[in-house]
Amino acid sequence: MAEGLRAYGLIVWMWTRSALAYRASFLMTAAVNFAATGLDFLAILLMFSQVDRLGGFSLPEVAFLYGTAGTAFGLADLALGSMERLGGRVRDGTLDTLLVRPVPVLAQVAADRFALRRIGRIVQGLLVLVWSVTRLELHWTALDLVLLPMMLLSGAGIFGAVFVAGAAFQFWAGDASEVQNSFTYGGATLLQYPPSVFAKELVRGVTFVMPLAFVNWLPALRILGRQDPLGLPGWVDFAPPLVAVACCALAGAAWRAGLRSYRSTGS
Amino acid sequence: MPDMTALIELDRVEKVFDVRRRTGPLRRERRQVRAVDGISFTVPAGQVVGYIGPNGAGKSTTVKMLTGILTPSGGRLRVAGIDPSRERTRLARRIGVVFGQRTTLWWDLPLRDSYELVRRMYRIDAARYRRNLDRCVGLLDLAPLLDVPVRQLSLGQRMRGDIAAALLHDPEVLYLDEPTIGLDVVSKAKVRAFLRTVNTEQGTTVLLTTHDLTDIEQLCRRVMVIDHGRLVYDGGLDGLHAAGDSERTLVVDFERELPPVELPGARCERVEGPRQWIAFPAAASAAPLVAELAARHGVVDLSVREPAIEDVIARMYAASSTAPA
Ligand SMILES: Nc1ncnc2c1ncn2[C@@H]1O[C@H](COP(=O)(O)OP(=O)(O)OP(=O)(O)O)[C@@H](O)[C@H]1O
Numbered sequence A: 001m002a003e004g005l006r007a008y009g010l011i012v013w014m015w016t017r018s019a020l021a022y023r024a025s026f027l028m029t030a031a032v033n034f035a036a037t038g039l040d041f042l043a044i045l046l047m048f049s050q051v052d053r054l055g056g057f058s059l060p061e062v063a064f065l066y067g068t069a070g071t072a073f074g075l076a077d078l079a080l081g082s083m084e085r086l087g088g089r090v091r092d093g094t095l096d097t098l099l100v101r102p103v104p105v106l107a108q109v110a111a112d113r114f115a116l117r118r119i120g121r122i123v124q125g126l127l128v129l130v131w132s133v134t135r136l137e138l139h140w141t142a143l144d145l146v147l148l149p150m151m152l153l154s155g156a157g158i159f160g161a162v163f164v165a166g167a168a169f170q171f172w173a174g175d176a177s178e179v180q181n182s183f184t185y186g187g188a189t190l191l192q193y194p195p196s197v198f199a200k201e202l203v204r205g206v207t208f209v210m211p212l213a214f215v216n217w218l219p220a221l222r223i224l225g226r227q228d229p230l231g232l233p234g235w236v237d238f239a240p241p242l243v244a245v246a247c248c249a250l251a252g253a254a255w256r257a258g259l260r261s262y263r264s265t266g267s
Numbered sequence B: 001m002p003d004m005t006a007l008i009e010l011d012r013v014e015k016v017f018d019v020r021r022r023t024g025p026l027r028r029e030r031r032q033v034r035a036v037d038g039i040s041f042t043v044p045a046g047q048v049v050g051y052i053g054p055n056g057a058g059k060s061t062t063v064k065m066l067t068g069i070l071t072p073s074g075g076r077l078r079v080a081g082i083d084p085s086r087e088r089t090r091l092a093r094r095i096g097v098v099f100g101q102r103t104t105l106w107w108d109l110p111l112r113d114s115y116e117l118v119r120r121m122y123r124i125d126a127a128r129y130r131r132n133l134d135r136c137v138g139l140l141d142l143a144p145l146l147d148v149p150v151r152q153l154s155l156g157q158r159m160r161g162d163i164a165a166a167l168l169h170d171p172e173v174l175y176l177d178e179p180t181i182g183l184d185v186v187s188k189a190k191v192r193a194f195l196r197t198v199n200t201e202q203g204t205t206v207l208l209t210t211h212d213l214t215d216i217e218q219l220c221r222r223v224m225v226i227d228h229g230r231l232v233y234d235g236g237l238d239g240l241h242a243a244g245d246s247e248r249t250l251v252v253d254f255e256r257e258l259p260p261v262e263l264p265g266a267r268c269e270r271v272e273g274p275r276q277w278i279a280f281p282a283a284a285s286a287a288p289l290v291a292e293l294a295a296r297h298g299v300v301d302l303s304v305r306e307p308a309i310e311d312v313i314a315r316m317y318a319a320s321s322t323a324p325a
């Protein structure tokens, strides 16, 4: 584990250094990344130019959901977004070259072509989050102040687990990155909207099957002072760290099983 | 009884691949490919071994098992006392691997950065790193390439870069899977000379697969031939001739045209005017044949042709593929 983090750091540092060598190009891609992710929020703004409420939620409230989901997803995407390329490495057998190095393969795959420009998404999510907080006039309790950063970190952990599990799946289905994207990017988009606009079955699904609801919905609704649509007991709002740890453990197991099933290629 | 001095040990190692093939729109057929079919050998420390065989013989599969990339389906395998697939990362510090077909370097980083990453990953101390890097750069002419991103290197340049990367941490064993594939004559010579130096100066054990028999002739005292996943020869280069029942050829110019001559233990292969080609087993002596010919006919000129190593190998591949599996 420590060895893996160290290796991850080494590779990330090397890629970042080489990206920063071309400063202008780096700034431009980061700006593009920032603007492109901002389009999502523009869509929400446009919607609110027609309606006052979305599923009973005001613009600042939706912005709060958007900001928390975007930041949590952005953190995971920055750290592990490269993993969606694993399928290609499995198909063409270039994963072989990572297996002969003395550091964990997961760290190498996760850090491969680390793209600091993805930081644009985090910045954009945080800006929206800060804006929403200034507009919401919430009564912050000490608990809420703990809940917010915990929510962002646990959310990043849950999304991170989805990235790893999705990559593990690619050991068996070499071109499953589409499926993975629908869970990661699709999930992040879903969480930008209030649960009340979706069917109950879907909300149940992302609570109990694929626990994305713990990324922001459940804790955010408490901070916003709203009921969750499934009427779950109150302590569930504090479960995200536990859910994140459980998800990461499962994803780790899936990863190890996937790696064991790797059979290289004939040429 | 395990051989204590052996660095690489294989005991009836097997690798079976399950392959699914589409035979119709919905139908799939499952088939098993025995890529490596019960191979045993040991390699003592410091030896340079050539591992050759026709396409699909199981060479790369063997190398992948020796590095821990693939888990054997059966048999026992040890490298430096380590079971490669179980302790892959621990073994990685003690071996170097070069795949001719693909690079282990970071595609978008300059060679220098790749080496720097290798240094940190393997925790090579600064003095040793400097020494090894300087040596590789000198012997493999890497100096002008250090600041070029790997993707911009030509095949031969990249291969030299890869070989250097595999040796920075002073591995005990170096595996090379087709290290000279696609290289020009000069690059090949450079790579061979470098490998010889590494072996004699560092005592590095080398196992290399190749389709270029010159690699074998110039580097390996021992050669293993594998076909259909089985070892069909293991010994010196000279022994290959006997094992492949190869033949030498006597080219004789007679005083006049003759019908094909008949001699015991030899056969006439070809007749062209007064010149005849007479083949005889490589292991036999040419002297009695020459005496016999000179006694029977007037001989103007005469020469002996050694079998080309290529022909010997080709014959061996052909023989083993017609043998019952
Ligand atoms: N990952 C794999 N999945 C399925 N079959 C494989 C795999 N790797 C190798 N094979 C099969 O195993 C056999 C041996 O392949 P291998 O790559 O070891 O041959 P090789 O001796 O290296 O050949 P070449 O000289 O062409 O490189 C072949 O029949 C090949 O199709």
Ligand SMILES: [Mg+2]
Residues within 6 Å of the ligand: B059, B060, B061, B177
């Ligand atoms: Mg091969």
